[in-house]
Structure formats: C-alpha cells, structure tokens
Amino acid sequence: MRTFIKSWIPRCVQTLRSPSRTFHGNNRLLTSQLISHYESINRCEKELPEYFNFASDVLDEWARLEKDGRRAASPAFWWVSGEGEEVQWSFEELAWLSRKAANVLSELCGLHRGDRAIAVLPRVPEWWLLSVACMRAGIVLIPGTSQLTAKDLLYRLQASQAKCLISSAPLAAALDAVLPGSPCLKSKLLVGTGSRAGWLKLPELLEAASADHECVRTRSEEPMLIYFTSGTTGFPKMVVQSHSSYGIGFAVSGRRWMNLTPSDVMWNTSDTGWVKAAWSSVFAPWICGSCVFVHNMPQFKAEVIAETLSRYPISTFCTAPTAFRMLVQHDVSRYKFPSLKHCVTGGEALNPEVWAKWKMQTGLEIHEGYGQTETVTICANLKGMQIKPGSLGRAVPPYDVQIVDEHGAVLPPGAEGTIAVRVQPTRPFCSFPYVSLQDNPEKTAACVRGDFYVTGDRGSMDEQGYVWFVGRDDDIINSSGYRIGPFEVESALLQHPAVADVAVVSSPDPLRGEVVKAFIVLAAAFVSHDPEKLTQELQEHAKKVTAPYKYPRKVEFVQDLPKTATGKIQRRVLKNKEWGKA
Template sequence: MKLLARLPVLRSFSVPGVPYRIKSSSGVASLDSADFEALSRDVPEHFNFAGDVLDKWSQREKDGKRAPNPALWWVSERGEEVQWSFEELGLLSRKAANVLSSVCDLHKGDRVIVILPRIPEWWAVTVGCMRAGIVFAPATVLLTAKDILYRLQASKAKSIITNNALAPLVDSVASDCHFLKSRILVSEDRREGWMSFHDLLRAASDKHQPVKTRSQDPMTIYFTSGTTGYPKMVEHSCCSLGLGLVPAGRYWMGLNPESMIWGLSDTGWIKFIFGSVFAPWTQGACVFAHGKLQFEPTTVLKVRISSSSLTTFSRSPGASVIYVLSHLSSYHFKSLKICLSGGEPINPETMEHWKAQTGLEIQEGYGQTETTMLCATLTGMQVKPGFMGKPCAPFDVQVINEHGNPLPPGEEGDIAVRIKPKRPLGLFTNYVDDPEKTASTERGDFYITGDRGLADEDGYIHFIARADDVILSSGYVVKAFIILTPAYQSHNTEKLILELQEHVRKVTAPYKYPRKVEFVQQLPKTISGKTQRKLLRKKEWGEA
C-alpha cells in the first residue's frame, strides 16, 4: 500500500493522490465536513506505521526525494549528538524487533512496559514494537516501585525495558508480577537477571518484515495520571495515532520534510509520542530531542531555539512562564516559525509576553490521553487568548448538556466528541479490562471528555475546568493549601514545606509533589463537606 501517496499535504510539499481536499483561505489550511468523514472512512484494513510510513520515507531518502534532514537528532547533556536518517532508524528498529520477537519470545499482541528517558534507544524500541506488532506501554521515569508494580500487574506485561536507575525498583517487585518473563536493561553495564539491550541489538539481524497488523489491532497502552484513583489503561489502535495525527502534524504543527520540531515532554506522557513520533514522521520532518532529564530554560534556549534549524517548538504552559522569566528578548530566533502549547490552558498574559519578546504567537492545542488533537489554533488562524482553537479533523467537537444535546454559543457544558453513527479515527479503543468505565464515557451520540467548556460565535472552544474539578498544572504539578494543627503552627514554615514535599515524593511519586504550598486557616466547603477547589483556583489566579 502506498500510504504516503494518500496522506494530506500543505503548500510546499506535494504528493499526488491525497484522499481529501485542502482548502486555503488567507493562508489557513482547513478541511470541510466531507473531509472529516473521509479521514475515518478511508482507513485501510491493514496498517503498520513502521512499514507503511517510516519505510516509505526511508525509500524517499534513497531516491533523493526528501530534504537532507535527519529523522532524529538527539543531543546529550554533555553535548554528544546522534543523528539517524530514516534508513538508519529502519535498520535499528528492525534489529530491535528481532530482539523482542526472537530473543524475548514476544509475539503480536503481547505487552511490554517501556520506561526510558529521552535517549535514542527509546525510539528504536518503540518503533521495533510497532514492526513486530507488540503492544508497548510507555511510562515516566519518575515512577516509584509501587507505580511500577501496578503497571506490570494491570497490563500483564511479559517484558519490561528500562535503565540502571529503575532496574532496582523493578527487581523489588518482580516476584509479584507473574506474567513478567524478561527484563531488558538499556545500559552498557550488566545486571543479574537482566538482558543487555545493547548486546542483543549488536547481535541481532537487521532483516525483518513488519507484522501485518490490522488498523484496529492494539498498538499502545498509556496509563492516565491517576489523579482521582488508580491509573486507567488507555488503548490506542495501530491507526488511531499513526493516521489520526496527520492533521495535527500538517495543520497545527505546520510540518513538512524540511521542518525540525522540538517537543518538551516526558516520554511517559502521550504528548511526547504525539510530537516526537507520529505527527512529525507522517510529514517526513526531523524530530529533535535533548537528553537532559531536568528542565532548564537556559539550556533549552541556548541549545536549539536560537539555532538555525528549529522551525517548530512545543511545550507546556508551565514551561512558557519560565521562558518569559528567562529574558527571551536576548535570544535570536532564526528559523523558528511556530510555537505550540498543550496540556492545560495557557495564561493570556504569558502569551502576550511571549509574543512581545519573540514576535511569535503561541498556538494552543487540546487533546487527551484518550484522543489525538481535538481542538487547536491551526497555522494561520487568529489566536484568541483564553480559547484553545477550533475542532480539528476528523473530530466533531461540541459543547453539550446533560441530555447529550449541543448547546448554543456562550453556554457552559461538557466538551464532547460525536461518535455516532461512526466512531472517528484518533479516538482510543477502550479502557483495557474496564468495560464499565469505557461505557461511562458515552452520552447519547457523544464521547464525554470529562472537561467543561463553552464555544463562542466563531466556533472557538474555551476550557473551563475538569468536570470533577481535578487540578491541572504543567501536566502533573499542583499547589497544596494546608491547614496546620495547633501543634505545628509554631514550626518554621520553610522547613515544614520542604518536609511535606519530601513526604509526598516518598508516598506517591516524585513528580506528584506540590511545587507550591500555602498555609490557610480554612478551606472553602460545599454543604456536603466537599472542598471547593474551584474557589481555591480562583483565589490563586487572583479572580476571587
């Protein structure tokens, strides 16, 4: 199947035989309602992203029909660089597929947990899984032993791939994981009970035919953040991300084979694979990544934003605030054209500061672990501070009431996606082993996102809050409001804050600790005694 000939294109890069039309008005690329339907209707019966997309770009490289950008450009903390062409990515991922299938005895549909930082091996492993039809479940490197145990038991994963830092935690819980058959260590060091990924990769054959996977076969599982309970397992099919992110890559990120995108996100969150695998590589663009685990704005600015290569930059709103405070005006933005923000609403003042210091607008996007890009401010669209943009193909996004009926502009309701008469491409398959939770997300003809919002007269969507009032900040950052008992009211508050933060790190996970702490006399309560977190949020944002 000549998949690349079927993908949509924009302006400078032309491939014949696109499956739907591109319309342009004042430089804005868009799709009409018929094109929405085509995106879901024309899904092929079989689809394997590694074979049907990546291998096609590899062939274009060999034929001299692609810009001489690498597919992956990675820089370590020490400044060491790795650049892989699509051909090199293909070779290494074929070897990885052989390691997983031949040595680890994993087969189509088997599950593997992947806990790696931003290192080149992460891409080799995940693409290798795609080739072999193995379902991979990425996870953040900030997990605790308890988190790892839950994920191994819930997923029934037969293998886990991680590094030296996480291997001891895996060993501490492995005896309780009866499905776990193999442990693979990505390190030059050796560890008892673990196989060396590097040794296996060097010895593996580079001959491998992609497994013939159906478009609706499972490809990956992502665990939700688990803010209100145990994390849910969100399953995506082979086509939902690989084809469902085509519009985001082209129309939101503005990518083509001459582009380079840098997305700042943890490998364990689905946003990472959005911006560092599927969206850019459907367009033949270069993915840039930096290996530094801890976020440092000065490093980011000096390394790539002011370089001559970067064209698209994506990060969380929390990071945006830090950039503004880092005196952006002292840096030169040579090739940067598009700045993206997703994961939570961005402060309008931050957007204004960013534009004043860089000359560039921030284009917001909105999606979930369960979806691809639902809404966005596409390239060329008017930026409306406070609004996430308009619905993106192939989603029909509406704000609905409790009866499942769309609401008029300006009225608050549930942000929802139409799933009948046909479920759109890009939506998750189900919550694994939880049919009741899966069914609870449906209301009439719609999938309920769990977010509240409203639409304006122009169709832009404004996010208000989670329906269950979950606190969102930088993906997984919160502020704690704490009432002190009399015994602690005389304590040194700065020392107490540090002790509380350390306690949360130990009993939950390092990434869940509150970055900000405020001691208060009382918390706002409802009549039933529930804390009104919405009022706390308004107080924090100066709206009370």
C-alpha cells in the first residue's frame, strides 16, 4: 500500500517548509468565510442544516478552493514513518482517493448506508483515508486500538453488529480466531502489505476502483462514528456521534482553542483508537483547512517527539498531560522548535508544575481543554484567555457548564460538585448522550439530573467561570468522611524531585474505611535511597504542599504504572488490586 499511496504525494514540500505561507485578497476572505460559517453554526448563531456530511460539505469545499488556487499549496495530510518514508496528500488528492475507497467499501465489501465497520489500525495513512470514505458512503466507523485483545474485539463485534472488519496483516491472525463468534460479519479488509485467506486486499482493490462516487446525502443527526468507552461498572458502552456533532461541533474549539488556520500544521499524538484522534487529527484541523501531521511512532519516546518538533514545521502540538510530563523530564530546552507556536492538551488533568516547566523550557503555554466521548470540547483555555494553571478553562460554545449537586441544583462558586452541561430546555446539537446510551436506559437515567447531563467528573467553578477538576466520581477517596481527589495528591507528590511518575488510589483501612495510597515511580537518582526514610519524606512533603489529611498513608514504589495506549494512567487497575478485585 505504501508504494501506491506514495505515487499520489503532492509536490509541495518546499512550499510548506517556507515561512512565507500566506493568503492574499479574496483567497483569505473565502477561506475565512468557510471556517466562520461552521463556527457560527457551532455557536448556535445559525441553524443546524438538515443535511450535512463532513466529506462533501467541508473536505470537498477545501479541495475546490485548492483547485481554484484559493488555498495555499500545502498538504492537507502529512504522514511520516520515522524511518525516512513520507506520505502527503492535498485536499484534492484526499477527495480523489477517498472516493475510490468509498467504492471499495460499498461495491466490494458489500456495505450499505448505516452499516457499521470496525477499523483496528495503527497510525497509518489508510486510517484517515477509510475514515473519510466511510463518511462518503454513510457507513458508521468504529475505531479500535490495535492493542485490543481477542475478547475485547469479539465483544465489540457482537455489541455493534459490525458487518466489516478492517485491519492489517500483523493483527489479522489474532482477529481471525474470534470471528466465528460474530455472525453479522460480511467482509474483512486487509490494509498494507501481505495477504491472508478470506481477507480482501485494499491496495489492489483501491488501485482498480473507480474515482466516480456520489457522496451519500446524510442527515445532520445521522450516526457517523461509534466509540466504545469504559464505564465505572460493566462492559464498555457504545457512544454514537452524528455527522454534525463532530463534523461541525469542533469549529469553535478548532479555531479558538487549537488556534488553527489554513496555514497551520497540527500534530496530535493520539492513537487512532482513542476519541482524541477524531477530535484533533480529523475534524478540528480539517474544518479549519489545516494540515494534519502524523508520526507513525509505535511507542512514545520523548526524544522522538522533540526531534520531530525540531525537524518539521509543526505549528500546533497536542499530546496528553502524561506525555508533557515525560517531555519536561527529558528537558526539551535543549531543542529548538522553530515553527511551534501553540500547545494544547486534554484527556486527563494537567499538573500545574508540568505546565510551569514546559513554559520555562519552551516559552510556550499549554492550553488545556476538557470534554468527553459523548461531547465535543466542553471547557478550554482558549487563545487569548488568561490561563490559570491547573484549570480546565471556561465553557466553550454552545455549552452552558455548571457545577451541580446530587439533585441537579447549581452550586455557588467554589463549591465542589459534579461538572454538568445544561441539556434542557434545549440539548446542544454536539452532545449525543441519549442516542449513545439508547440500549441502556439505566445508564441514560444516571447521566441526567434535572436540566443537566452530568459528566461523572467532580470539580468546582470560580467567580470568573473557570472550572477546576477534582477527580472522577469513582476515583474520589472518602477517608474518615473527607473526600479526597487523587489529582491534587499526585500534583503535590510530583513537586518532589524523587517522584518521576505517580498514581493515587483508595486503599482499604479497618479504621478509616479507606485511605490514600500512592504508587510511585522514582527518579533515577533516588532509586537507591532507603525506602522507609523516603516514604516518610514524601509523606511530610505532601502534608506541606496540600491539606494534611490528603497525604498518602500508604506508599508503594513501583517500576512503572499501568497505562492505556494513549498514556493515560489506569487508576482502576491499581484500585482493583488494592481492593482484591484484580
């Protein structure tokens, strides 16, 4: 597949590397009008259209502007392998290739509008190509991380009743073992090199496919994506997003939070199976006409991140807080990032000390944002806002964000409660909790309190409307009647030079019911220190930095912490171990 796709690389590398990428006159006006149109809908200043399809209404519009010379000659998509191989597509080429891919899915894989397809792929160009192709054909895409186990995949196939499975040769053998348990499956599509019995080969089919394809006229609230997200109990839940909820819903955050324009190059390090890939590697940058940059990078390495930011003209960078923590530990002040001008993060809370170290080492602030799979960006530190380190920022249109109590009543500034979004009398079009949970009425009921959709995250709001994260409802530690959020304790411990990484969970205690326990990865210089003395030192440090009752009464030093494919700490794994549920 690499050889075929590379034959469509546009000849614009030199243009993109040049610092003089600008628009003039009507060109700037036309591109600005396209972005502003969808931003106005996102802000509810214009009505949501009855029909909308991101492929035809956004990507094809950029392709037309590009063809007419109204968009600068820079790629829409730029992929690097890390081993010298690169793929670039313009919007025109993306449109052309995705029309061919849509015909493959419809005519050869036997998929029809509304059918569901699971894609289990790493960061390869075909993931983006097939994502757009599914939009064109009206097929509902279900992204999955390549680290899914056979049991995970079988559950997703059965729960979603997916009719097509898309993957690569290295994963196909493991996937075949579970496929007999999925009677709805009609076809299997193999991406990349290699072959396997019973699997269709995308490279051959794509090369022979026609580029004539009429995009399906999808309704705005017609399903487009499904993500499986873990709940506090039970199996993962399906979250459905519509063509408009993600397709239009990121216009404001793309322009105002990520600070994107048609001349920007956006790099988001998320795995393709995580919803942040849709947020920051598809919809937000492309609705703004920006270039999506992708590094294959099978494993996170701070030195690879730093070298990539130094080598390529990346202007906007997004990665998880854990990754920023690893980067500042690597000391990126040794590097020069000549094009980088804006940094964003999300997915978990960002520790204030990591924010401060990144600014000290790079001169750039990190703009934190917050949202869920069921929503688009709920809160963010938008461009031009005063950033309060440790805050999630303020509400992003069209959301009315409040802190509510257990009955759904709005709490005053400073009071701790549940972060919630107003859904009555009008539900924001880019929130889909009711559709996503339509087969789970108990879960749906638990998501609504009065006029609000409750996120399950606890926080507070200050007088200026900034939201402060405390922790997940199920992560909150209740020790002797004191409710303790793990994030604050972790932040306090991270200020000590001995702590390289940390996760805080509840641990059973016969006297207090539960107490705070810290799992700590030591910095290299402290590994040989006496563990008992170091434990006492860290406990005293925590008492001084945060409220004394929050200090970890139990400390365990570990080699590493359990994390997801995207680098988020899996506190639940540690908590289950503590409570004998592992």
